[in-house]
Amino acid sequence: MSASRAPAACRPSPNPTSCEPAPIAWKCSSAKCAADRRLAMKRFEATLARLVVLVGPLLIIGLWWVAAAAKWVSPKLLPDPWSTLQTLWTSVMEGAIWADFRGTAVRTLYAFAIAAVAGIPAGIVLGANRTIYRSVEFAIDFFRSTPATAMFPLFLLVFGIGEFSQVAVAAFAAWLVILFNVAYGVMNARQTRILAARVMGATTGQVFRHVMFFESLPQTFVGLRVGVSMALVVIIVAEMFIGSSNGMGRRIIDAQQVFDLAQMYASILVTGVLGYGLNVFFLALERHFVRWSGK
Template structure:
């Protein structure tokens, strides 16, 4: 192997290590705690036992169905939240009078935990998949329209004034200036919303009459004290959330490349 290839390999390894140093530290603390039995071994398996359990679940395909169902429910809830949240946010943000008319309701629901709405959604939609999706969509839509509204309201006034001075029609000011100015804040809302919908779906799968999904898988493993499988399922769920967040970051960087300028 040439020296240039070795240098590239060394730089790649150094870069990989630097961006994962926090993960390595956490794994080291976990391994030490398990090896010294600072926590009962029944409650805290070693990282090796956990990753072996995860690998076996992947090889058998046992975890894939639950993973897919949770991902489907989360994306379904997010799409509903997106379709509802963005238009409402634009309408609220484009008019101070309209926003003030709904300010109490906005602050009220923003202060109400989404999980507190489970009983209401169960009464309305029954014990089924859509009740879980609906409450997650409700939580996600709140985040999206808050951020969209703030993005519209905080669009740079200088650019809006410049467009108006040049005689640009109002609808084009909104389409070509306000809409694009609000996108960075809107994408923050989208990234936060997809994470929140996943959290709500997981909680719903744990406690709202579910027989499948990652939430149910985690709670089932906990109840039979299959700790390696419980931790493995938690890790798989975390990977799902991380992956969804990274997809939105990449999309944001590609389509909102002007942010901060």
């Protein structure tokens, strides 16, 4: 005997003698619905994370606008954001600011490159041998704690007035930061992994190349990020006071001296964008090369 099939459900029809089958209501399974909800939530959280980074800049501009509109500070000392952005736009379109921007960026990168090339190998050597590090620890901490700007007179005596002295003092300041962080990263490599490599018969060179080097990478990138920021700060100050013919530091101090405060604030904004861009660049490099950090 064949199994009987239940008649299909009907819905009202204009013809009373006929019956139209009701449309089938498709319902997703509970597992599929839960997966879809999780995916939608992840997309929402990702979008929210991208928008959150705008909160800081918008808050700063909002406070700046309120302070200027309410005249908490004299308009002669604090122009409103719109006037500053207009001045910045004019400088960008006329090309007047590009030479100064390029000069500062090139000096900063030169100083950082010198610091990285000299600092990373020295930091590795010091970090790999605690006895050597302890013997020079006082000198490193002493100069690292001394403001780089206090070293200007010394570098002027040694290198004279000019771009070379600016790059040299910035490279020295960044070198100390990179050296310290690389040495710290090597010294604090997880001993369990080092011991495991040695138990498996790895030589000292293999332990360094395959364990200590990678263990120190996160702290090395911290040193690189802080080092490039330090190089930029010192270059800006050096451009202001060590006979520079161009650069953002020179542009800022020139605008201040002629009381062109809109131009001064616009130049400060450009300098901040340069520093932020360098920091984001090294963060991206760190995420790319150190994906396993913390695992």
